[in-house]
Amino acid sequence: MAAVPLSLSADQYSCLLCKEVLKEPVTILCGHSYCMCCINDCWDQTDTEGDYSCPQCKKTFNVRPELNRNIILAELIEKLKEVTAHAGPSQSYAGPDDVPCDICPRRKRKASKTCLTCMASYCDTHLQPHLEFPAFKRHKINEVTGKLEEKLCGKHQKVLEIFCKTDKTCICLLCAATEHKNHKTVTLDEERAWKLSRLEKRRSKINNRIREKETTLKKMKQKLEGIQTPVRSLWTQTQKTTGFICLQGQKR
Incomplete structure (x- = not known):
């Protein structure tokens, strides 16, 4: 049986009092562990x-x-620290411009995904239950996003999942079943695909026009070159003729 990978950031290695990884862990008579100083x-x-x-x-x-001191727990934490140090920082802490994990107890790690069902963002460690347990199978996991309140219906506080083409606005399922019941509606994915298709067609038309303009400009340059070449030749010939006449006049 494959070993389950452990994480130093897991809650069972954190002290309830200081919210940090256990330092000099002690286990009291009821079985719970704390930092000795805490x-x-x-x-x-x-x-x-x-x-x-x-x-x-x-x-x-x-x-x-x-x-x-709980020697076994202390040694386990030290080994986990060594593994983490050798493996490198697989997860980084959230910066000012990052979306923080909603579950990390104190120092927030950078979230990697957002669950639109739970309306919460998770780092890789706290995302694992969503990936492993059947209870979370139907949850809608999306790319990490901030400002989750903007993805909720202001009236029903449900996730905006439907696009009303009649009113050109995003709505929730309850809106679609009530005040937008007789409107033309599609899923957000369908609306996104349709708009991307329109955008691609528009881009293709613009590129075709650019190519047509470039072809027209090239032809105009060729015509201009066709006109300029005889003119330059005539000018050169005129200069030679004028020079010859002047030279003959000087000899006389």
Whole structure:
């Protein structure tokens, strides 16, 4: 059976308190893991002595648990860091002009795809459930896009999936079934294909006109050259004749 690739950015390797990859991980009695310094700081702020609890499951302990480093988890994280370092940065963090992943807990990675069903954008790691689990099979995965609110119907808050050719506007399925019921409608993909086809035909016509103009210009240049050549020849002959006459006059 093939091994499942692990990612250092996966939530199970993150501390719930600082939202970063676990540093000096410790696992308390309920089984949840934290950075040693984070859980110590949390319990140091506990007002009531003997009332220590897990920040995640809220299980309480009468006596402050002794914290021991989780060696296996620490070694696993170190190995994952080495693998990530050798593999190179397969995912980069989102910059000012990038669309950030909506799931990354703290430092957002750059999103690679947008799900128009969930209305959320995902980095490669958090996109995996959409690619692997049947429950997400019918979700509409699109190229990454920002400003998702612009893709929603202002009236029904549904994804704009239909183009109304009568009103020349994008609408949702509920709009198509109600106020646009008797209008001529097509899917966005059909409208896009039709417009691309028209654009291609227009471009072809423009290119044909350009070629025709270039042919006409070439013919005009050839005609002009045909007129200029005899004129230049006549001018040269005239110059020679005039020079000869002047030379004969000087001899006399």
